[in-house]
Amino acid sequence: MDIKKLIRPELVTMKSYAPIEPTEVLSRRAELPVDKVVKLDGNENPYGCSPRVYQALAAYPYYHNYPDPEQRELRKALEEYTGLGRRHIVCGMGSDELIDLVLRLFLEPGEEVINCPPTFGMYPFSTDICGGRIVDVPRTEDFALDVSSMKKGLTRQTKVIFVASPNNPTGNSSTKKEIMELIDTGKIVVVDEAYFEFSNATVADSVPSYPNLVVLRTFSKWAGLAGLRIGYGFFPVDAADYLMKIKPPYNINAAAQAAVLASLADMEYLRANVARIVAERQRLFGKLKELDWLKPYPSQANFILCSLSYSLPCHSEGAKRPKNLAKEIWQGLRKKGIFVRYFDTPRLKNCLRISVGRPEDTDALIEALKTLPVIATLSEAKKKQSRDERKAK
Ligand SMILES: Cc1ncc(COP(=O)(O)O)c(C=O)c1O
Structure with a gap:
């Protein structure tokens, strides 16, 4: 029996999501102890979670019971943290699950979803799984939303528009004016x-x-809980009620709930870590900018996208041009135990996304970038090229 014949045909051919790997796997790949791995590929929190999370997890007495399907304590704590009423709030197993749930709620087979690449890969992934159709409206040269093209791309079949702000992997935010213009279209804006x-x-x-505005958040990044998988969203009250109806009843496990409650009771600690990451983002940006062959893009998130600048001789005639330099750099860094993100798409082929780590991670990264053999060879070629040009004058 060919099982493929029984699977929905569009799922047999759909593109897989390219996930990152956990530190233990990376350490084996790099043949380095775990504490020598510099993990800058997942936009995770380099300072981990609040120490109170470990205490709360150790002390929690009810792992043998199912967790609360109504998410009562969580929604109450999130109301206090965010200032928005709990009836607007629904928690998911990471914001990934909420992306999926929103599409399950609103999308009928064949209906369209507006996606603005380069952006987060889960929007097309979940749209495909929900039987929808992705309509790509690429961002502008500087990665802003192309709102007028987005509006032109709307049809009667369009149901949902996804906007990541700050956007992953580009780091820039959309303006409130842009979002309001999209809300005015009457489509569901996430x-x-x-x-x-x-x-x-x-x-x-x-x-x-607004009855058509949804905002998603997560504990994965700022609170360092990526491994426990918990996010939340703000929804119009009616939509929140329907989401509560269609979500898997026990989607938030007891450990994730305990961890969130402990985190929200330790805001001072977590906010201090966010401040350290924001300060380090600034320092990393400056260091990357000093490398004349890299162009970092300003970021409001905990990562920085860089493109390879065209001052490298690999972009000029005559010099030996590596087929895919960004990929070579990515591989060269991996060999040194430094993991960043490379995207194999036409628009990002020339780019790397680097998560903001601790100061020592920045230092290790910059040192490694400066000493990569492929860069040393190209820098030599560049110097020679300049000498030759001077001679020719
Ligand atoms: C824009 C964006 N949305 C959602 C997520 C997923 O977050 P979570 O871990 O809550 O599923 C990510 C993770 O990288 C992201 O970059």
């Missing part, structure tokens, strides 16, 4: 604020005023 705590820009306060 603003994914996974990196909100690093940017402090939000449209969440508008959720109670």
Whole structure:
């Protein structure tokens, strides 16, 4: 029996999501002890979670019982943290699950979803799985939303528009004006604020005023809980009620709930870590900018996208041009135990995304970048090229 014949045909051919790997796997790949791995590929929190999370997890007495399907304590604590009423709030197994649930709620087979690449890969992934159709409206040269093209791309079949703000992997935020223009189209607008705590820009306060605005957040980044999988969203109250109806009843496990409650009771500690990451983002940006062959893009998140600048001789005639330099750099860093993100797409082929780590991670990264053999060879070629040009004059 060929099982493929029984699977939905569009799922047989759909593109897989390219996930990152955990530290233990990376340490085996790099043949380095875990504590020598510099993990800058997942936009995770280099300072981990609050120490109170470990205490709460050790002390929690009810792992043998199912968790609360109504998420009562969580929604109450999130109301206090965010200032938005609990009836607007639904928690998911990471914001990944909420992306999926929103599409399950609104999308009928064949309906369209507006996606603005380069952006987070889960929007097309979940759209495919939900039987929808992705309509890509690429961002502009500087990665801003192309709002007029987005509006032109709308049809009667369009149901949902996804906007990550700050956007992953480009780091820039959308303006409130742009979001409002999209809300005015009447389509469901999902603003994914996974990196909100690093940017402090939000449209969440508008959720109670619009029946078609959804805002998603997560504990994975600022609170260091990526491994426990918990996020939340703000929804119009009716939509929140339907989401509560269709979500898997026990989607938030007891450990994730205990961890979130402990985190929200330790805000001073977590906010201090966010401040350290934001300060390090600034320092990393400056260090990357000093390398004349890299162009970092300003970021409001906990990562920086860089493109390879065209001052490298690999872009000029005559010099030996590596087929895919960004990939070579990515591989060269991996050999040194430094993991960053490379995207194999036409628009990002020339780019690397680097998560903001601790100061020592920045130092190790910059040192490694400066000493990569491929860069040394190209720098030599560049010097020679300049000498030859001077001679020719
Ligand atoms: C824009 C964006 N949204 C959502 C997520 C997923 O977050 P979670 O860990 O809560 O599923 C990420 C993770 O990288 C992201 O970059």
